[in-house]
Structure formats: C-alpha cells, structure tokens
Amino acid sequence: MKIAIIFIAVAAISSNSYSQAKKEKINSIVISAPVIWNNSGVNIYQVGGARNVIGNAISYGININYSRIIYKKIFAIVGIGYFKQNFGIERPFAYVTPDGSKPLIYTKSYSYNCLHLLGGIGYRESITKDLSFSGKFIFNKLNSGKQRYRQDYFPNINEVYKKSLSIGSMVTANVGIEKKVNGKFTIAADIILPVYTKWNSDEIFISNGYASDEKIIAKNRVSIGTAISCVYNF
Numbered sequence: 001m002k003i004a005i006i007f008i009a010v011a012a013i014s015s016n017s018y019s020q021a022k023k024e025k026i027n028s029i030v031i032s033a034p035v036i037w038n039n040s041g042v043n044i045y046q047v048g049g050a051r052n053v054i055g056n057a058i059s060y061g062i063n064i065n066y067s068r069i070i071y072k073k074i075f076a077i078v079g080i081g082y083f084k085q086n087f088g089i090e091r092p093f094a095y096v097t098p099d100g101s102k103p104l105i106y107t108k109s110y111s112y113n114c115l116h117l118l119g120g121i122g123y124r125e126s127i128t129k130d131l132s133f134s135g136k137f138i139f140n141k142l143n144s145g146k147q148r149y150r151q152d153y154f155p156n157i158n159e160v161y162k163k164s165l166s167i168g169s170m171v172t173a174n175v176g177i178e179k180k181v182n183g184k185f186t187i188a189a190d191i192i193l194p195v196y197t198k199w200n201s202d203e204i205f206i207s208n209g210y211a212s213d214e215k216i217i218a219k220n221r222v223s224i225g226t227a228i229s230c231v232y233n234f
Contacts, residue, residue: 032229034060187229
C-alpha cells in the first residue's frame with residue numbers, strides 16, 4: 001500500500017510538471033547496479049533466555065529507473081528491477097530431508113530473489129559543466145518469488161523454495177557524483193546509506209512460542225552500499 005501511494009504521488013507531481021521538464025530536458029532513464037553490505041541479527045529463544053545471532057552478507061541487483069524534474073533542481077524517480085537479498089545468519093528452520101523427516105537443522109545462510117520496486121525524490125547541483133552532485137531519498141519494496149536456505153545436513157538438497165513473499169522495505173539516502181560523457185549520456189556513482197529497514201516474517205523459521213519476533217527474517221544492525229549507474233538524458 002505504501003509503495004502504491006508513493007508511485008501515485010510521484011506520477012501526479014510529474015504530470016503537473018511535464019511542460020517544465022520537457023523545456024529543460026531533464027528527463028532520464030537510468031540503469032543502476034546496487035550492491036549493499038549488511039550486518040544483521042536475530043534472536044534465537046531457548047530455555048533460559050535469548051541468544052542473539054549475527055551475520056554479514058552482501059546483496060546485489062540491477063534496476064531500471066525513470067526520473068523527471070519536478071521543480072528547478074528537484075526530481076522524482078520511480079523504478080523496477082531485480083535484487084538478491086542475502087543474510088549470513090545461522091538459525092533453525094523447518095528443513096525437510098529427502099526421506100521426509102524434520103530434524104533440527106540450522107541455516108548457514110539464506111537469500112531471497114526479489115522484484116525490486118522503488119520510488120523517491122532527489123536533488124541535483126552542478127559542480128562544473130560536466131560534473132554534478134546528487135542526493136536522493138528512495139523508498140524500496142522487495143517482493144520475493146524464490147528463496148534459498150543453505151545448510152550442511154544435506155547440502156544443495158531441498159534448499160530452494162518458490163513462494164510469494166513480501167520480505168520487507170527500506171528507505172535509503174543516496175549521495176553521489178554524476179559525470180557527463182556527452183550531450184545525452186552520464187555515468188554516476190552513489191553511496192547508499194539505509195536509514196530505515198524493516199524485514200517481515202518468514203514462516204519457514206522455527207518458533208518456540210517465546211516471543212513474537214522468532215520468525216522475523218532479520219533485524220538490520222548496520223548496512224552500507226554503492227551503486228554504479230548509466231544515465232540517458234532526454
């Protein structure tokens with residue numbers, strides 16, 4: 001629902017500013033490849049208390065975005081793409097062996113192949129004729145259609161699942177430099193700083209009834225990333 005409201009708002013603002021954008025020719029199609037490192041954790045509840053388990057992982061993807069100026073140096077952006085969200089956390093999950101038994105198995109890591117939807121707003125300031133600074137706030141929504149839970153009990157067996165799952169959302173602050181290559185093409189490099197991250201629950205993770213967060217995918221502790229982009233301006 002939140003992402004739908006953002007897309008509608010961006011579309012409405014962009015429509016009202018079409019004549020200005022056309023005059024100044026600051027519409028862009030952007031192909032971007034983000035890479036984000038995360039340090040995340042979960043609480044594993046047992047008799048006697050909770051144990052916090054932490055792991056590191058690198059996630060990556062590719063997306064195509066459309067941006068349009070909406071007021072002077074401010075622009076709106078919407079996009080869609082693919083993102084593979086990885087977690088390096090060892091935790092119990094409902095693993096089924098080839099013979100149908102369900103022993104207590106821990107993940108070595110787990111990942112989600114996702115449809116990535118995004119929308120946001122940005123600001124661009126020229127530094128020189130061919131160099132610009134940009135800053136963006138982006139809302140990202142991740143919906144998974146394929147998951148993998150790696151384990152050592154039966155490696156590569158019964159690790160992949162295909163279920164529709166909304167895994168969560170994040171808001172990122174992106175700051176970067178854009179370099180004009182010619183009249184229509186620009187290359188850009190951004191630093192990605194997730195300022196808000198919320199991961200949903202995944203029913204495959206085991207719950208012992210101790211707390212409401214036992215099935216949560218992860219809790220983000222700290223993350224940072226980068227993105228390289230190719231921009232076509234028209």
